[in-house]
Amino acid sequence: PPSSAQPLPSLLRYTDHDLMANAHIHNQPPNPHATCPICMLSWYRPIPSTTNMTSQSSATATRSTFLPLTPCGHWLHYRCLIQQTTHQPAKTTCPTCHTPLYAHEGITVLTLTTRTRLAPPGLTDPNLHTDLSTIDAIVSHHFFHQLNLPSPFADRSPQLVHVYHRVMNDLAARRLPQSVWLGFSTEVGYLLFGVFVGVRMERWLGEGHGGIVGTEGWCGFEVGRAWLRVRVLGAVHG
Ligand SMILES: [Zn+2]
Ligand SMILES: [Zn+2]
Numbered sequence: 001p002p003s004s005a006q007p008l009p010s011l012l013r014y015t016d017h018d019l020m021a022n023a024h025i026h027n028q029p030p031n032p033h034a035t036c037p038i039c040m041l042s043w044y045r046p047i048p049s050t051t052n053m054t055s056q057s058s059a060t061a062t063r064s065t066f067l068p069l070t071p072c073g074h075w076l077h078y079r080c081l082i083q084q085t086t087h088q089p090a091k092t093t094c095p096t097c098h099t100p101l102y103a104h105e106g107i108t109v110l111t112l113t114t115r116t117r118l119a120p121p122g123l124t125d126p127n128l129h130t131d132l133s134t135i136d137a138i139v140s141h142h143f144f145h146q147l148n149l150p151s152p153f154a155d156r157s158p159q160l161v162h163v164y165h166r167v168m169n170d171l172a173a174r175r176l177p178q179s180v181w182l183g184f185s186t187e188v189g190y191l192l193f194g195v196f197v198g199v200r201m202e203r204w205l206g207e208g209h210g211g212i213v214g215t216e217g218w219c220g221f222e223v224g225r226a227w228l229r230v231r232v233l234g235a236v237h238g
Contacts, residue, residue: 007103007186008092008100008101008102008103009102009103009186010102010103010105010108010184010186010187010188010189010235010236011085011102011103011104011105011108011109011112012108012111012112012188012189012192012232012236013102013186013188013235013236014070014101014102015078015081015082015112016236016237017236017237018070019067019069019070019078021070022067022068022070023067025067025068026065026066026067027043027065027066027067029043029066029068029075034066034075036066036075036076036077036080037074037076037095037096038076038077038080038081038083038084038095039077039080043066043075043077044063044066046062046063047062047063047064047077047079047080062079064077064078064079064080065077065078065079066078069081069094069099069101070101071099072094072096072097072099074094074095074096074097076095076096079116079118082109082112082113082116082118083118085104085109085112086109086112086113086118086119086120086121087121089104089106089109089121089180090104092104103185103186103189105183105184105185105186105188105189106179106180106181106182106183106184107181107182107183107184107189107192107193107196108184108186108188108189108192109121109181110181111192121181123181125179125180125181127177127178127179127180128179128180128181128182130178130179131176131177131178131179131182132200134171134174134176135167135171135176135197135200136200136204138167138170138171139163139167139197139200139201139204140204141170142163142166142167142170143158143160143163143204143205143209145166146158146159146160146162146163146166149162151217153215153216153217154216155215155216155217157212157215157216157217157218158212158217159217159220160201160205160212160217160218160220160221161217161220161221161224163201163221164197164198164201164221164224167197167201168194168197171197177193182196187235188232188235188236191228191231191232191235192232194228195225195228195229195232198221198224198225198228201221202221202225205218
């Protein structure tokens, strides 16, 4: 158990807020010959392509920011840290001194691998497929239920914001998600899961019920999703 009463930050808050607090000294290690404890390369050397998402035949290499971790101050490549958390989810500690750094959450790991264009994890957890099909089924159920309710809009389109909230409540009542790769334990993680469900619902509607795109109910849904993204930023940087 962690000795400190302060809960560990989400991975996204850790990378985007905590590690950025000293951005002015990034790429300026006190030891100019420092090596990264994960890839073992000199910090200024590009990371070989085998660690990138691009195929191994690609000759490209990527330079990565070299930065000190908080709170322990040990230096490593930002990209190597994200790579490690993607492929060794249980490893959430400094590779040098083993200080716990952040709370592991599959959903925040996936967010960062997408952003950094690193190879995504194997996604072998069978619970992931169960979660995805359950989310779609719940979206479908609440969407068709909403069609039978009075619409508040002039164009009589369904109130999709209510559908979304019922879906989120239903998922929580069923203690979903169960999968490692959608799971969360922090506020940022919960908000990112909400963003994920919103994307999933948008795709489900667009593919099967395209006539709803652009309706008043749809526009309200889009406004709600934009507001949710603002809340994610607030939880990361606030
Ligand atoms: Zn490295
Ligand atoms: Zn350390």
